[in-house]
Amino acid sequence: MNATPDFYVVREGDSLSKIAAMFHVTLAQVRKWNPQIKNPNLIHPGQRVRVTEPTAVPVSDDEPFPGKDFFQSSVSSPIIEVMGWRLIEEGCSAYPDEPDLQWSEADRRSYAKWQEKLGFIGSDANGIPGRNSWEKLHVPALHMSE
Known part of the structure; x- marks a missing residue:
């Protein structure tokens, strides 16, 4: 896959440090891009974590119905x-x-x-x-x- 998603869906056993490493960014960047995560040691499977810098273009938070x-x-x-x-x-x-x-x-x-x-x-x-x-x-x- 050539494209990098803006978000990563947390899986069992993940940590913010591990996610940062997977996407070749720093833990500090991941924390900055995810201010809703108050405790960086507490993430859960299914949670979305932003792994790229947010753009100025507004995007919907929900996936549109694919039909x-x-x-x-x-x-x-x-x-x-x-x-x-x-x-x-x-x-x-x-x-x-x-x-x-x-x-x-x-x-x-x-x-x-x-x-x-x-x-x-x-x-x-x-x-x-x-x-x-x-x-x-x-x-x-x-x-x-x-």
Whole structure:
């Protein structure tokens, strides 16, 4: 991958120092770019950490809804993994381990739990994201450069 994402999604065992090293920046830079992290020793899986200097161009905090056709077993995308971490944060995990890039039955079952948590029933809780439930999940935007 040639592009450097603006944000990194924390995984189990990560530390800010380790993340800084992965992106060839200093710990001081990572701390400056992430003032919301009050305790640098306390980060958790699924949390987003900015790993590049913020630009003056405003960007949305949430990943836009990619459309229903996006959610198929043939699709592999960082958006799916980040969505999975958000579902775990919301207590809606049906993952046997950790979410990954590939859309799977575990993603569908987890998303169905999210839809049910929102009060959807029947075919509205089928595990396929729709715009309404997606926007309520607040999947962090990846802002990956081309």
